Amino acid sequence: MVGEIIGDILRLTVLAGLGIAGIVAILLWKKNLATRVTFMRFVIQAVAFTVLFYIFSYSVPMLYLLIAVFGLSLFLGRFFCGWLCPFGLIMDLEIMVRKALKIRHRPLPDKLNIVLHKSRYVILLVFLLLPAVFWILDSQEVMVSPLMAQLLAGHYRVYSVILDPMVPFIVPWSGIGTINLASINFSYPYAQNIVTFIGENIGIYLATIFVVVTLIGGFLIRRVWCRFCPTGASIAAINRFKGFKRVPLLYVEKDEEKCTKCGVCKRVCSVQVNEVYEQKSGRIGTSQCMLCARCVEMCPYEGALKLKLGNKTVFHSRNWLEPPKVE
Amino acid sequence: MNEEERQMKTKIVEKKYLPEVSQKEKDELRATVKATSQRIIAENIERMKKADPQRPEALKYFDDIANLFGKRQEEIESEKAKGKKVVGYMCLFAPTELITAADAIPVRVNSGWYDTSKLGDRVVPVEVCPVIRSTIGAKMIELSPFLEQSDALISVLTCDGMTKLSEILSDQKTIWGMNIPRIKDSTQSLRFWNDEIKHMKNQIEKFTGNKIDRKSLKEAIEISHRATRAFRRLQKLRKGNPVIMGRDAMLVNQTYQWDDKVRWTDNAERLCDELEKRAERKDWVVSPDTPRVMVTGTPMFWPDNWKLPTLVEEGNPPGIIVADEQCSGERILNDPIGVDEWSMDDMLNAIGERYLMASTCPCFTSKDGNEDRINWLLTKIKEWKVQGVVYYVIRGCMLYAMEYSRVKKVLDKINVPVYYLDTEYTREDVGQLKTRVEAFLEMLNARGDF
Ligand code: SF4
Ligand code: SF4
Numbered sequence: 001m002v003g004e005i006i007g008d009i010l011r012l013t014v015l016a017g018l019g020i021a022g023i024v025a026i027l028l029w030k031k032n033l034a035t036r037v038t039f040m041r042f043v044i045q046a047v048a049f050t051v052l053f054y055i056f057s058y059s060v061p062m063l064y065l066l067i068a069v070f071g072l073s074l075f076l077g078r079f080f081c082g083w084l085c086p087f088g089l090i091m092d093l094e095i096m097v098r099k100a101l102k103i104r105h106r107p108l109p110d111k112l113n114i115v116l117h118k119s120r121y122v123i124l125l126v127f128l129l130l131p132a133v134f135w136i137l138d139s140q141e142v143m144v145s146p147l148m149a150q151l152l153a154g155h156y157r158v159y160s161v162i163l164d165p166m167v168p169f170i171v172p173w174s175g176i177g178t179i180n181l182a183s184i185n186f187s188y189p190y191a192q193n194i195v196t197f198i199g200e201n202i203g204i205y206l207a208t209i210f211v212v213v214t215l216i217g218g219f220l221i222r223r224v225w226c227r228f229c230p231t232g233a234s235i236a237a238i239n240r241f242k243g244f245k246r247v248p249l250l251y252v253e254k255d256e257e258k259c260t261k262c263g264v265c266k267r268v269c270s271v272q273v274n275e276v277y278e279q280k281s282g283r284i285g286t287s288q289c290m291l292c293a294r295c296v297e298m299c300p301y302e303g304a305l306k307l308k309l310g311n312k313t314v315f316h317s318r319n320w321l322e323p324p325k326v327e
Numbered sequence: 328m329n330e331e332e333r334q335m336k337t338k339i340v341e342k343k344y345l346p347e348v349s350q351k352e353k354d355e356l357r358a359t360v361k362a363t364s365q366r367i368i369a370e371n372i373e374r375m376k377k378a379d380p381q382r383p384e385a386l387k388y389f390d391d392i393a394n395l396f397g398k399r400q401e402e403i404e405s406e407k408a409k410g411k412k413v414v415g416y417m418c419l420f421a422p423t424e425l426i427t428a429a430d431a432i433p434v435r436v437n438s439g440w441y442d443t444s445k446l447g448d449r450v451v452p453v454e455v456c457p458v459i460r461s462t463i464g465a466k467m468i469e470l471s472p473f474l475e476q477s478d479a480l481i482s483v484l485t486c487d488g489m490t491k492l493s494e495i496l497s498d499q500k501t502i503w504g505m506n507i508p509r510i511k512d513s514t515q516s517l518r519f520w521n522d523e524i525k526h527m528k529n530q531i532e533k534f535t536g537n538k539i540d541r542k543s544l545k546e547a548i549e550i551s552h553r554a555t556r557a558f559r560r561l562q563k564l565r566k567g568n569p570v571i572m573g574r575d576a577m578l579v580n581q582t583y584q585w586d587d588k589v590r591w592t593d594n595a596e597r598l599c600d601e602l603e604k605r606a607e608r609k610d611w612v613v614s615p616d617t618p619r620v621m622v623t624g625t626p627m628f629w630p631d632n633w634k635l636p637t638l639v640e641e642g643n644p645p646g647i648i649v650a651d652e653q654c655s656g657e658r659i660l661n662d663p664i665g666v667d668e669w670s671m672d673d674m675l676n677a678i679g680e681r682y683l684m685a686s687t688c689p690c691f692t693s694k695d696g697n698e699d700r701i702n703w704l705l706t707k708i709k710e711w712k713v714q715g716v717v718y719y720v721i722r723g724c725m726l727y728a729m730e731y732s733r734v735k736k737v738l739d740k741i742n743v744p745v746y747y748l749d750t751e752y753t754r755e756d757v758g759q760l761k762t763r764v765e766a767f768l769e770m771l772n773a774r775g776d777f
Contacts (some may be wrong), residue, residue, distance in 0.1 A: 034665075102541060104672035110514065257702045257709075261512050261693070262685035264665035267676060280695075300663045319555035321663055 011054070019047035033320035037297040041083055045092065048084040049168050057172035065166070066159050073235040076250045081232050082292035087165035087189040087225060091218040096268070098219055106220050113227060113272050117288045120233040127161050127230040134197040163233050164190045176200075186288060222270035224291060236287030248292055250309050256281035258304035267296035276305070344495040346449055348467055356468045359538075360442045361396060364470075368630045371637070377610045378640060379572050382606070385598035386575055392582040393629060397594045399585055400472040403432060407476060412489060412535045415477030415500075417462075417492065419654050420507055420682045423529050426481075427588065428547035429535040435584035436474040437655075438462040438758065439628025444752040456723035457752035458626065459488035463495055473585050479534060481527065483507050485690040486726055503530055511683050512693045521679040528675065541671050548674060549665050550588050550756045556594035558583075558660040561602070565649050566711050568615040570602045572742055573622075573648025580656055581629045612684070613647050618771035619712055620646040623704065623734070624719035624727045626655030634757055635719055635748065636763045646768045650711040652704055653719075654688060662686075689726040697730065701737050708743055715771040716745040718763075725740060744770065 022043035026036060055065060073080055081088055098105065108116075116123075122186045170185040174180055176195050188211045195203035217224040226232055228250045239249075254276065266277035276295050296305040299317035306316040328711030348356075372390050376382055392399050404412060412431040419435075426433040432587045438461040465471040466594070474480075476661050479501040482493030505523050508516035532539055561579065564570055579598065583591050620639055627635060639646045651657055662685035666677040687700035708714065716738060720728045730749055738745045746767045748755055 056451050099668050099670075102670050105668065106672040257706050259699075260662070260687065260703055262662060262665065262684050263512070263517070263680040264667075264677075267673075267680065268665070268667040298667065300664050300665055319556075319559055321552055321559060 045089040077239045078290040086168045106172040116228045125229040140256035252284040342498045383601040388594045416481040418483040419447040420483040421481040424547040428539045428543040429537045434473040437630040438465045441631040441752045456488040511691045524679040554592045619649045621650040621713040625724040
């Protein structure tokens, strides 16, 4: 038992070490200031992905995971979406492939994007109600166990919907919603729940359709799911609590005087946040922003955009034409 | 083309604007104006050399290029003989990367000759901006080497003068107009402008016969990036104690408009290396207490319209120009093209945005007025530690003149003196300007003493 724990700690330390090594390697090797953060983000996403894989392989109660993510989000907001989320990683990998193939991305029409953003809580609610709906439809289950038990711990766990994007595409279990190829179990966010909730027969088809549609969507439209993701919306909701405004928060800030309105920030944003361009100055408060810092990285004017944690500037825009200084 | 053919050609097309000037008169006028101009170029450079006895070696290259009737003209001529096309442009909004990508040579053809503005008076009234009149005049006597060499001209319809200038020049040149939106930061403007850019790409491709593909465009953008990097390096050096005369830096900046971009970049980097060493030696061009001046307003084109910088830097007491906010200056190169994904589509959009949205030209307004320019001025004043601003307007330049009161109001608030200097394309008012400029510098000095 103790040995196992030590082994785990050791493994996680090695992982963290590898992550740091990756970041250092990028700092030294990536000479292009315009893509450094993007690469660093990949490293961190990969580490987060592996950590989640471990967590899943020890069957830690899902509720704990949920609490951990929400706890983190109190401070960091949608940082999770930009830097940690495995579904986000899938979509970012797709972007990478698309870029390599020199295929252009299609932006969502601005209006639609805004509508999706505005209705995020409604969409969240719908997603949360789905388990209950399926529970009602499932006559057998209705008989056996009461609603509350089902929704909190049973077959139709509500919060598993929120946890869905965190299902890595390689999972340490087999069975429902997974495919075993070359003895690796592949899964996909939401696939499992679709099958569990709807039942094997139709569920598998629906899950396949879901996978194909989101893959194609994510390939053509950057971070398409993040525009209305229920997890993102619930994080946003949590981040709204006024009581926590005193703790240091992570946010993007803009300096009006230094901004020339060149529009770069708006174009590079994968979730098409308009505020970062249209708002004149101050904190970019929209919960659409997932704090990926791509805009900060690409803004060509020193200090016009900043990623801040509380009062401290973590990273600010710079003249990315300059070769990086040895740090 | 021999004499007969030339006459034939001019006869065939009926001219809508330009008056007939006999070949003899043309040649005579050209000879005189050219001689004066060459003298002035030499004189200006001589004075710049004298102003800084330790003038960096690397500037020699730019002095060479600054001779409009010299090396660069011959080079372009021989490139043309090899079949390259030359595409001229007037306003800075012309997407030069597209020209470079199509293996053509971009050159800016705005005219700074005082004498030709008098000739322009034959076509348009004197109230019209002298830059326009001078360009018309230069065309009438075929003075400007680069204007003559261009096979086509991109004219972006920014101010009224430019709009009509393109019409007038269309008498003798192929003109491609580009319609630029006046409200620059709305989605529909950007969409419209991006369409113009795409259209221009097709036009350039058709004209040069060279396809602009992803690779060539990427290369062209990277060439621009390197140039911008060198330029920004130079600008950064000017933030500290003065290591280069403002005039020298401005000249370096202007030569980019007709020089080979790659070679220009190499030489600019070399200049920066030299200046960095100079800064280490603490070998300042002028005493660090010299008032630091910024110039903003109407563009000042080499070679004739060099009187203001000369007056400021050779004044008694002298000033030093540490920054400018002009389309003949930093606006040429300051903004990089922020390409995100390097697909054709994204590159074109990035080019569109760089030219339309990053610009602080007063021909724009936006939801909150042209506050971008104000903000940019404020940033520059802070970062370059500017002590006084000369707001330079040549009579007839409405847009800059009209924005003055807004600028003044803002600068008053931060207690930075600004001086409105209006002038003409003429050498006659130099004496009077000298008094005005020196009074302003005197005042800056007095403020500095407190
Ligand atoms: S990229 Fe920077 S300078 Fe450009 S509009 Fe955005 S914040 Fe302003
Ligand atoms: S606004 Fe900036 S930090 Fe936020 S999601 Fe867009 S690119 Fe990322």
